[in-house]
Amino acid sequence: MSSSTTSSALYATVSSSSRATGAVPKDTDKLRHHNKNGKGFINPWDSYTPDTTPPTVPVQKPQFLPTRETKTLRATWLGHACYYVEFPGGLRVLFDPVFEPRCSPFSFMGPKRYTPCPVDVADIPIIDAVVISHSHYDHLSYPTILKIKEKHPNVHFWAPLGNKAWFTKCGIENMTELDWWESRDFTLSARKQDAETTHTETGSTVNAGGAEDIKAVIGCLPCQHTSARTPFDKSHTLWGSWSVESGGKKIWFGGDTGYRSVPDLPEEENDYDEKHTYPTCPAFKEIGELRGPFDLGLIPIGAYDPRFIMSPMHANPFDSVNIFIDTQCKKALGIHWEDVLEPPRVLKQAMVWKNLPETGVFDTCDIGESREY
Template sequence: MTDYSFSVSARPGVAPEDSKAHHFKDDRGQLVRYENPFPSYGHWRDISLPRALLIFARYRFQGKLPVPDTSKANIPATRAQFLPSRIADTKSLRVTWLGHACCFVEFPSGFRALFDPVFEERFSCMSPKRFTAAACQPTDLPALDAVFISHDHHDHLSYPSVKELVRVHPRVQFFVGMGLAKWFQDGGIHAVTEMDWWDDADVDLERTASEVVGSDSAAVQAATIDPERISVHISCLPSQHGSMRSPLEKDRSLWASWAVTSGAKSVWFAGDTGYRCVPEGIEELGPGFDELPRNPQFSQIGTLRGPFDLGLIPIGAYQPRFMYSPVHASPYDAVEIFQDTRCKAALGIHWGTWALTSEPVNEPPIKLGEALKVKGLAETGLFDVCAIGESRQF
């Protein structure tokens, strides 16, 4: 196994004029929380947590929040497999979807990145149980350089998963939004880089030592061909969501999407995001829908950081739209986000793992296909889904 030293140089990057509109400051000019600054967030801007709970209770009482049946879900899944060495393929980007928003990306440079890792059966004591098994565990990952966290919600940031990743890969570096580094530091994890929207970072990994255990020829070969140096470019970019590790921490840390480029291949990881707010009484693609405000930041991402070789874009956890549209993209939203961000190809994530909302658990890929047909993209194969644990090359 090869060790690498890790150096990070972060700085503000090219940004639109309103790049700090998400900073909410008090009367003394102190940053106290973050917010979604555009009309696309809609009615949730003025809804408090107690009122949101009342709306949830009303919807439940009215039967508008059915619990989806997972007993016959039959989501395609396979045991994840990874490249035996960092330079097994010097041209392709290899992505393995591990369920929900968790993705493992193997860049042609040798860089290995993990996004929003949660390996547990339940992500909290109150969460539903996985209805598809985890595709792997942290001990199965052959190499890991960096972990990117989109936000602090429990289904995207798991303390047991993070601690196990650090145990297995002690040199791993975490990249998080503003305000979230303290959570890691309180848990004894200090290899954390905290970034704001539109910040860039240049990362250098330099090989320091190789330790080959036993006489395994595959291990010897991997250590021999691991690159001397790996260069990575990272951008912390907007999304439309929120944060709340506990009720007293609402929006105290920043949610984000991430762009990562290494070995001439780029990935944009959307994490968890909405696109437009759909009020009660408006149906998707129905009268008035196309006039709803869209989040302009996705077009800004495409213009200022794109194009990207691959987008990892959420397509699940979207019903009912009045409740979830400000923070969760529907498959139709996902296709527009794909177009706005100038991704050359995309995989649908954030579905098929936990039943978090009311749509049937098998529905997101079906709705994605319908959305692609509406946009004239159905036959292109540019935006696809895969089995949990499956790897795709781009």
Template sequence: MAASSIYTSVVSKLEPAADIPEDARANPHHVKGHHGNIVKFKNPHPSAGGDLTDSVVSMVGKILWSKLSGNMPTPDISNTKIPVVTPDLPTSRAASSALRATWLGHACYFVEFPTGLRVLFDPVFEDRCMPVQWAGPKRYSPPACALTDLPPVDAVVISHSHYDHLSHTSVQELAKRNPEAQFFVGLGLEKWFRASGIDNVTEMDWWQDAELVLQKTKPAAATADTTTPPATEASAPDTITARITCLPCQHSSGRTATDRDTTLWASWAVKSGSKSVWFGGDTGYRRVPKVPAETDDYGPSYSALPRCPQFAQIGERRGPFDLGLIPIGAYAPRWLFSWMHANPYDAVEIFKETRCNKAMGIHWGTWILTSEEVEEPPRLLREAMKASGLPETGVFDVCAVGETREF
């Protein structure tokens, strides 16, 4: 059963922008084979650890040893009280001056632009973020809604291929229900989407721009296969345009033991009308070594640790942004995950460097992926904002699963 979109959509890749950072022009994140083809990707900056970046076997081994040695305990979720509310989803594209953002859990956000554009980021609606639904991390906070409760979606943006950000079942159902929806992915993922039966897919490299144009082609009328009430989009604009930009982040990719880093991980910018959003997806900021317990790894002894320069480049060349969706969870133990997962202190630095006016925390409150207590990220976020001389609330916040904020 298809959603009742009244738009057809067209995507056009734009000519390379002139303001690409000098150190990015040679595509240092590409790893090429003997024939000059891209065979995989890498994080190009010392902040990721360079050659220290962990292989799949190394990461699994370190995680298992940390668990066996008691250095990576499983968080207690018996008294977890992460609020979940029924989302206030739109029934029309009525004109508004506000950007509306609804958190649907983990990294998934549903964003409505004042132009009428609707974008869904990293949709995963399953109970488990695994290849199967009988094993692996299970949601400890229920989903705010079912995928079938969503109104028509125009664009779906995917940060990378890890299971907590890319669900085969969810994207297939979204494409089935939204035949005109366009999917935006990093290099290498187009093949996976087409093999999944999804043809409206545009794969992009870092610093590449695309234009999305939605054209109203039919009146909002009741049909046998619609799920949206008739005439709710009658006042929608005739044309909606947006610029989608694929941007760097510091992470990894892979869905099996053999495809590590063969598809590109990315952050994304979406601008439509006067409003813009930066979606961090999943990213690290700096590689932190093992330090004594309770040590401030932003203190003087560690102030010289390399920081990822790409976020400042994003802010300088694509900012400012009205809203940042920035990861704050899955960071402990720090020495193991810091290169690929930001903690709240990293997130605040990323927030400042990307020049986001406001931000919401993502990548927490849904699955147990690491060993920090599940309600710790919001508390540390407030501490990190205060340490940076910023308001503890009202600027970079968290919200209930299903809650909508306006910007």
């Protein structure tokens, strides 16, 4: 029996509990990120005021585990912000999947991928949850979402507040939207009537009745960004980072975020010079203190030039290392880059700047490559 058939034997439930809620900042109930003057959301912090080479990052064919059996946390980069994470205990999560050639509402125009997509939905054996950081086209792809729903009909989608209506229009009911600092328990279990049925998943045998439930806690957390799918709906839906805990491992997915807004400075001037005191986003320290530490962080490091325009929404590697420290991630992998090779080089410089190892702690990898933790 195919892996998709096996996966379809697991049925997800989402529930609230004291365990899922977790610690929150003292002013959470003020909902400062909700726009008080109308529809939508805002970044509530003071930190949000406002060499290119051909693509050469290697792309390799990813190798996924054929079954749910794994003793380590395994993360595979599928390009841009997309990661496929295999948790000990069996949970399989896909973050910000975009497998189309263009990030656009049109197939014939709009931003085009710098590198070929290393995988198709049909190549991924198990998808239990799809986590979306925000509604921009390079993070939320309509064709990709529909393909996932068709191949994995019991998959559960997660997105920040305000995005449920979009999924409903797509015919997707297995969806949970969360506000910042909200979490839910997520449980995968076999149907009771399957208790005496043996399912075969790519060569392995799993007794549905005897198998333990797969449990996770999935939470939406802040980040500094925005959202839109048209020229008329900017910030109408919330953006967010995410935490996922399952099988004794916990990760933080940064999605797309800025850290501090920097003005237009002379090119030779370092905006991290001591004379500059630009506010930094406080949410990342709150995430680390209240929800950390994390075994692995998936942290954006690219799309940061020109700095004075991009800094409110996109972190450069120096920002990214600060985010890594603030969120209390033990290890990290860079996401949201592939068009230039500068971000990985600058990331090493930023690690040295913070007296951290150049490699082995906060790294980058090839597209399609897997790392284990």
